């Protein structure tokens with residue numbers, strides 16, 4: 001029999017974690033952080049010295065006590081990609097289980113860097129898997145990684161092959177034929193699996209299921225950046241860009257246009273240094289020949305003092321702090337570093353505001369301060385990494401799953417997914433299952 005436990009990320013955004021029990025073996029997919037709860041709880045500091053119990057209580061990590069009775073059956077912990085809401089809780093939660101971690105080279109490099117930042121020892125062995133390959137858990141359970149596109153390198157869908165059928169875990173993804181880094185989605189394999197008629201269930205993200213579009217390609221974000229960086233008069237002006245530190249495809253485009261402008265490209269901030277190092281370690285990118293990376297606050301401050309009116313036009317800075325986080329470099333430039341911007345220096349937000357009251361307030365405060373200095377602000381130079389309704393429809397058509405379980409989203413998002421599934425003929429409670437955190441579903 002197959003039983004699925006929705007541990008975290010169901011009817012909320014964050015701390016994704018799902019457990020799939022196949023007879024006597026349990027596979028856990030994702031152990032994520034709740035990023036908003038994390039920020040409120042820690043005020044953006046590290047979590048050093050805080051116990052998993054405290055973090056669970058504060059809703060920062062998933063409440064895995066709901067699968068306590070399965071604890072000794074856990075055979076594998078795996079993850080689809082290296083975003084914090086999928087892997088950030090691994091150093092806190094995984095050591096409770098005597099099971100190996102299965103992840104791609106990039107995700108493994110990021111998990112090791114997080115554990116080292118938090119001064120935690122990761123006792124679980126790490127098994128490395130390449131996209132488009134498989135790992136045998138037992139003689140009749142196999143985990144397959146299917147190459148996918150999103151907003152971070154080496155994203156996969158996970159197919160768990162069992163004697164009862166195939167379970168597909170699709171958190172997170174978009175269907176992008178021009179991803180800038182990495183391959184296109186492996187449509188062929190998805191279609192093959194669909195054609196077996198044996199996909200028992202699809203567990204799928206819901207974040208943008210309510211948007212009746214196909215999410216534009218990362219190639220579109222690259223053209224938006226080209227427009228702003230190469231098509232705006234910027235001579236003599238400082239250019240400051242900010243984006244998601246883990247979005248190496250986006251950063252690659254920024255670096256390439258920065259080179260076209262003959263600017264010295266400087267990365268400022270710890271998380272940019274962390275993801276760049278992980279990407280270089282596994283050979284996805286090679287920025288360090290072209291870019292100077294300054295990691296720590298005191299060195300950042302020292303470097304910024306060197307930039308002034310006479311040399312500002314030589315630089316393109318990539319900085320942390322796209323959501324206006326008070327402890328990140330961009331907020332500090334207008335705060336404690338008291339950086340001397342000149343009027344009409346350029347600030348590019350290559351991101352959206354992730355909707356939450358904290359982010360909206362932080363960004364509002366930051367933009368007010370930037371505007372007061374007479375800067376030119378370019379916002380929303382961005383496309384999402386998440387599937388919208390028409391991508392979701394394609395995925396259902398490719399896989400033809402017997403059951404659908406919407407995950408990773410607040411209620412209005414999972415409901416939007418449900419309305420698409422109903423349109424496709426799925427029946428609530430029979431083949432369409434709405435789970436909440438801590439609930440269980442038996443499939444066969």
Ligand SMILES: [Zn+2]
Pocket residue numbers: 081083150171172
């Ligand atoms: Zn993600």
